Every structure is written in C-alpha cells, then in structure tokens.
Amino acid sequence: MKIDMKKEDGKLLVELEGRLDTNTSPELESTLGECLENAESLVFDFEKLRYISSSGLRSLLVFQKKMNSQKGSMVIRNANDLIMEIFEATGFCDILTIEK
C-alpha cells in the first residue's frame, strides 16, 4: 500500500493506494502516529484504495476515536463501490463521515 500524506496547519490529508488489510494497517497506524497529535481535521482520500479488510476498519476506528477525543473531525472521500458496500454492511456508515 502507498501512503501519501500532506499536512497543512491543522489539516491532515492522507491518500491511500492499494489494499488496507492485516499486512498494511500497522504501517498506516505507525505512519500517522504522532502526526495526528493536535490535528484539527483528518481527511482520507480513498480514490486509489481498492479494498479494506477487518484490520483496516479497526485502524479507521482507532483514528476516528482519536479525532473525537481531541474534538477534531475525520472525513473519508472517494471510496469505491466495494469499500462503500463494506462500510454500509458493517455499520461504519453510521460512525464515519463519508463524502462521495
């Protein structure tokens, strides 16, 4: 998986390419790590993300909780149909902010 990260003031934009699964989610958690400190908003661009697994969803849950705890926002953009189906099936649509 490729992670492209841009930070501007309090806004963090993260573009993911490939698969977010058991093998790649630890890398994402590690890469974002300290960058989330004091971030006001976290935006994930999933345009090039092909697939997300249970482990990937767990990572998103961790980021969402982190942002909630520091009263920031987290948004997911451009998720493909397959990923949208997974979000809908697992109930993540109700806890994540998703923009098409």
Add this chain to the structure above:
Amino acid sequence: MSLDLEKLSPAGQGNYQKAVQGKTVLENLNKMTKDPMKYNTELLMHILEDNKCTEYGKKCDFANIHSVEEFQKKVPVSMYDDYSEYIWRMTEESEENLICAYPINHYNKSSGTMGNPKRLPMSDNSIEISNRYLTKYIYGLLEEKLGDTWFDGRSMSLTESAAHVGSLKCGASYGALSVKLSLQYRDYLPMFFTSPDEAAYPEPDTNTRYLHARFGLMDKNITSAGASFFSFFLELIRYIEKNWEILVNDIETGTIDPSIKMSSDVRKSLLAKIEPQPERAKELREIFEQGFDEPFVPKVWPNMRYIMGVGTGGFKTYAEKISEKYTGDSIKQLRMGLTASEGLFSVPYDLDRDDAVLVPDSVFYEFLPLDAGEDFSQIVTMDKLEVGKDYEILITNCSGFYRYRMRDAIHVAGKYNDTPTIEFLFRIDQNVSIMGEKTTEVALRVAAENTAKELGFDLIDFSMYPDLDASPVRYLYFMEIDNLPSDVRPKEIRYVLEQNLAAANPSMGDKVKRGICGATKLNILEPDTYMLYRDLMLSKGVASGQLKPVRVINNEMQRKFFFGLTDYSVEVVK
C-alpha cells in the same frame, strides 16, 4: 495463615486481608449449604416483610404471606415488562416504595443482548450481597484451595472501565456497577494490579492490549490474572504470542515502540513509569525463542497460581483453550458462577470446575423445568431440583423483582453439601428453532469446537445465523479461524461441522437428512473480525464486562456486519 505480615508487599497484605474476611463468608456459606432451604426461605420472608408496604407489596398482599406456597399462590411470575412502568416512575419521577423499600442508588444498564438496554434497579442491599461474595468469599476460597501461595504478588487484571457511568433524573447512577465500584478504588489499583491506570481507564485511542501485556510481562512475580471473561485473557495471550518481539525490545530499552497507538500525553505519562529491564527482557526472549508448542505462561510467570473470570457457558471454549495451549494444568482456573445485573446466583466452590453452588442468602430461587413450557405449576424450589435436569431460573431479589424470569437456562450438575450446584447453559431466547429443531447455544458451540479439534485448527470465534431466506431454510455458520493445516480444505470444514452439528443436535441432523432444512453453509471471516466487532461495540459505549460472544446472530446490525466481513463461503450446491 502464619505469614510474617510485615514482610509482605502491599499486594500481599491486601490479599491476606481479603482472605481473612473471605474465610468468615466461606464458613457461613458452608453452614448454609447444609440446610439451604431454611436460609433461602428466611431470606424470602425477610424480603416480603420489608417490602409489604410498597405498591407492589400491597398489590400482592405480601403482609399475609407466611409460606413459600402462599407466596407462589399470591405473587405472579413476572418479566421485565411487568416492572417497566414502576421503574419509569422511580427513575423519571423519583417515586419511592413502588417495588422496593430498600434504598436504590444504582441502576444497572443491562447488556442488551436481546434488545434495548434495560434499567435494572440494584438496591444497596443487593450491592452488599454481591460485594460480600465477589470481593471477600472468592479470596477465602482461594486461600482454602491454594493456601497462601498467591498472596505476595500482584494480579494482571484486564478489566477496562471505558464505559460511562451516567446518572438518572432521580439522582441514581446508571451503568455497569463494576465500573462505578472500581472508580472508588482507582488510586489503590497499582498496588494490586500490574496494568497501569492508562489501561484500566483508557483514552479512546490507547492500545490497551499492548499495555496489559507490557506491564504484565515486566512483573515476573505476578501470582494471578483476572478478566471479566476468559475470552479477554485468551486474546491477550495471543497478542503476546504474536507481538513478543516488540514487547521484549521495549522492556529491554524502557521505551514504547512508536507503532503502539496512544496519545502523546499518555505515552509521556507511561514512559515516566518505566525503566529499562535488560535482565527481564533477556529472560523473556529466551522463553519466547523456544516457540509456543508448550504452555508458555508458567515459564513467563512462574508464581502464577490462578486465573479468574467467567469461563463457563459461552466462554467455556476460551477457558479450555487457555488451559490446553497456554497455561497447562499447573495454573488453576477460578470460573466464576452465575452473576447478572439482577443479582448474584451462584459462586464457585472449587477450582477448575464448571459448576457453582447456589447462594441461599442472595436471592430466593425458583426453577421452571425447560421441558415444562409455560406450565408454571411445575415450578420448583431449590430443594426439589433434580440433578441432571435443565431449568429456567426465576428469582426474587432485594431490588424489587419477584418471581422474575431470568430467561437463563441452567443445568443442575450435582450438590455441594445439600445445596444444588448449577452450570449456566444458555440464554433461552437465543435458542434457534427454524423448523422445530431447538438447537441450543451449547450444541452450536460443541459442533464448532469439535470441528476445530478434529481438523487441527484454532477457532478464534464463531457465530450462527438462521438463514430463513434460503430454500430450504438452513444454518449459516460464521467462523474466524487461524493456523489452518495446509491439507485441510474449506469444504472439509463445512462437512465435519455438519456432522458435528448433527451429533450435537440429532433433531437438526435428521431435518437436514430429510431435506426439511438445507445443508449448513459456512462463511469464513477475515482475520481480526471478532476483535473489530468488540472494538466497535466498545466504541458505542458497551461496557467491556458486558460484551458477550455473539453466538446467534439475531439483529440486522450483526447480520450486516458479519456478512460484510466474510472472506469466502463454502456451501453444498445442488
């Protein structure tokens, strides 16, 4: 107990005190178990006398009840809906003396396994009874069975109190009682438990599994471990198995790996509590480098004597796996009895046992045979229970519930002195019967476990969905598995599961054979799915101590979740 108290650590002194207090409770319980009906009837008469002036007591004429028989004639069998209006008035309009005369300062939020959470009153009297057995008796029992070998060391407690305890309009607290009580002792927890405050009361993004494991591994002298459910302990042990290198490196250097999630404040606070432990790290590395074919827990913690938690019913799988693969027989298991938001019903009387003894001075017990349907004339008191039979349990407690159907099925396993011992079987409403086959949670579990054993894989967890859209209707198992031998094909798992299900419930086997029900379908879930489910529920505010395994998928949220995370399916195609 002939210990030099002054030489004991604070944990040792605390454990000693609990054991001393527990011994008195233990002796009293032993006395009661020799004539349980006498004490259970006395308790009932006290409850009726004390509550005769409540609205419910007047309605049921408590004042003129002088025997169990009169009680059963005058007081109807009840369920939650019979009290919901009273409870609404108690909590929203602060009315008193409706169903309970005792002070009520707390309402348990039920786990909501079967639907919306309920407000379950817990009077101060009921809390005292639970405390007496859970914080005193248990330690008296441990001292009786293990001597003082476990006194002088801390425990690795995996309890987390992330859930919120709120308050109701009437001023009473509302939430999990365990969370409320633990907050009262928060400052003293480090003396008794290895996990730091940051893990016991975690911020939302803290990797608590790492913290429990890390701080536990740092202390070689741990003498026990405890968790709400045995599943948590198994999850932690598996975490150590997979992540031991990071854990050991961090212990060696006194650091926390940057990949471990936590806020910078939490990291800073934790780093202030730890120092490099190169000797301990060397010792641990040598143990873990030997591999995991043999139980590693006794090597890592040579003084560990017992593990405590709920390890029966749906949690039996986990308790057995822990003993078989990770702890061996030298570390004993204290499998807690049946406790619910409505009260404490049974307590263990020995180690490594699935059955637990009824507590005659906790609640008044009645039992409806499982095969009696709704025929309440067959309800019996504890002295009439038959060993080997299964019953639904009904309770009258000190918190305003009378002849209340718990909807829990129990099995009468035997007797301790003259008191029946019981095992929790399943939630009655979680029975599955799509074509009259009545499959219990136990049968579902046995089928899944035996399949894992026969084929040699690790069953992380499983659930079953009654697939009523299929034609013919069928069972659909979901399984998360690990370490699948390379020569085992998925269709073999499905086949063996089908055979084991037929053995566990011959009625289901017969229905599949005759085509009344379709062949069982198997969905293999992605790795970490059950861990994700747990995290998701915790993030929605469910208390960790109330998060039970999903055995029967019975709501749309669960259905969508597990279907959404299915890796692949195996079914018989006609």
